């Protein structure tokens with residue numbers, strides 16, 4: 001696990017359709033304050049071929065100067081094992097297994113958090129995987145159950161039994177998707193059960209949230225933050241005592257992201273992405289959201305989010 005240097009190690013959560021190489025590099029260049037950038041999952045298939053977008057995302061040149069953690073979605077230990085060799089050939093030393101995705105199209109095939117429904121199969125999967133020496137170390141990102149947090153004690157015992165590099169715990173069930181109260185007590189149980197290097201994830205949106213977390217869990221080593229960093233890209237830096245994002249930094253951030261996405265895709269996709277991202281800093285502000293909806297170029301998007 002990467003060292004934070006000071007205090008908690010901070011992971012930038014993987015967010016499909018958002019946290020691509022352009023966002024990761026731009027974030028690192030302007031704000032920093034993040035130790036590890038997590039890649040959205042590669043959906044593994046029988047043929048083991050990746051999508052062009054997935055190949056590009058993991059390519060060393062896309063991630064130059066960054067600490068990144070690639071991630072896979074699969075319920076097949078042989079597929080995962082083969083992919084881990086590919087990750088190693090790309091030059092990375094750790095990779096992550098997704099056991100958290102709650103999308104019905106994923107879970108109905110028993111993948112992502114769908115695997116949590118069958119702890120027996122999950123043990124078989126992990127036994128087979130760890131029966132061989134792996135080319136890189138493996139971490140896992142999980143939820144605390146499929147239907148109910150009552151499933152967590154059994155799952156926590158399971159995760160404590162394997163030599164994971166770390167275990168990221170999104171403190172919600174599959175049913176809870178991304179909203180509703182998190183269950184921080186699940187993290188307490190993870191610490192008590194000796195889960196290797198647990199990383200807390202879920203609704204850390206502000207510096208105050210992180211301070212309260214540190215106070216409640218002084219033994220915690222690491223947190224993963226997603227939407228909080230989209231809403232305030234300087235959050236990692238501020239957690240470490242650094243300054244808030246200036247207006248100039250935010251302008252540079254949005255402009256660089258828009259231009260990067262426009263050059264890679266096209267103007268329409270870039271505008272769509274930037275608007276989606278800007279929903280987070282505009283959260284709860286109906287006027288800004290209305291202005292953002294109407295905006296049809298990057299300047300009016302920036303005015304909608306940063307204007308008076």
Ligand SMILES: Cc1cc2nc3c(=O)[nH]c(=O)nc-3n(C[C@H](O)[C@H](O)[C@H](O)COP(=O)(O)O)c2cc1C
Nearest residue numbers: 013014015016040041141170202203204225226227
């Ligand atoms: C649009 C979107 C895409 C996501 N894609 C992934 C993914 O590819 N892999 C993953 O493990 N989690 C994914 N997540 C979950 C986040 O990594 C994170 O666990 C979740 O947002 C909770 O953290 P937060 O409250 O800090 O945002 C996604 C979440 C969102 C909202």
